[in-house]
Amino acid sequence: GENVEQHPSTLSVQEGDSAVIKCTYSDSASNYFPWYKQELGKRPQLIIDIRSNVGEKKDQRIAVTLNKTAKHFSLHITETQPEDSAVYFCAASKGGGFKTIFGAGTRLFVKA
Amino acid sequence: EPEVTQTPSHQVTQMGQEVILRCVPISNHLYFYWYRQILGQKVEFLVSFYNNEISEKSEIFDDQFSVERPDGSNFTLKIRSTKLEHSAMYFCASSAFSGREETQYFGPGTRLLVL
Numbered sequence: 560g561e562n563v564e565q566h567p568s569t570l571s572v573q574e575g576d577s578a579v580i581k582c583t584y585s586d587s588a589s590n591y592f593p594w595y596k597q598e599l600g601k602r603p604q605l606i607i608d609i610r611s612n613v614g615e616k617k618d619q620r621i622a623v624t625l626n627k628t629a630k631h632f633s634l635h636i637t638e639t640q641p642e643d644s645a646v647y648f649c650a651a652s653k654g655g656g657f658k659t660i661f662g663a664g665t666r667l668f669v670k671a
Numbered sequence: 672e673p674e675v676t677q678t679p680s681h682q683v684t685q686m687g688q689e690v691i692l693r694c695v696p697i698s699n700h701l702y703f704y705w706y707r708q709i710l711g712q713k714v715e716f717l718v719s720f721y722n723n724e725i726s727e728k729s730e731i732f733d734d735q736f737s738v739e740r741p742d743g744s745n746f747t748l749k750i751r752s753t754k755l756e757h758s759a760m761y762f763c764a765s766s767a768f769s770g771r772e773e774t775q776y777f778g779p780g781t782r783l784l785v786l
Binding site: 591593602604605656 | 701702704706712713714715716719721726727728729762766767773774775776777778779780
């Protein structure tokens with residue numbers, strides 16, 4: 560069945576450093592790849608997304624890259640801050656109305 | 672900014688009881704979803720709903736579960752006879768999907784504890 564693998568499960572960085580989280584997906588029909596940030600006890604919040612016709616997208620300190628051939632996509636956070644500490648989930652879907660498959664999550668710790 | 676809302680925020684129930692979790696999606700959204708998240712684990716898709724019928728469901732969404740849009744604003748998830756393994760956080764989400772707008776907005780969740 561469809562699957563999304565996410566690595567690493569835990570990531571600890573110093574404030575100001577970059578953080579990279581990587582995901583692979585199995586369903587080649589997937590065309591929409593959102594990233595969510597979840598703080599403890601809170602709802603997942605979309606931080607960035609990318610569609611299959613785009614290879615890279617940036618929003619301030621956050622960027623996402625997509626390699627459709629390899630079925631890989633990655634989240635890059637630059638100049639990390641303590642408030643970036645949270646669990647980050649990647650996900651893949653075939654678009655609106657279809658199931659969204661989430662990765663297992665990456666717990667990011669940013670040390671001040 | 673409009674938000675998805677969910678009630679109740681917490682529910683404790685005895686095994687075998689029926690529970691109904693309620694959601695009010697964002698008003699102009701067309702697609703509605705339920706997800707669950709067992710404590711410390713990933714978010715898992717349960718079901719998507721469009722035009723008053725189920726679009727897609729996962730293997731988790733067995734005959735113990737049902738969804739309904741009883742009126743123009745509410746979207747409910749019913750568990751007919753709760754089991755211990757139904758204990759989880761349940762999130763509702765909605766998306767507009769007009770054009771290329773597929774972003775799903777999540778509600779705050781209902782934490783269900785089955786005793």
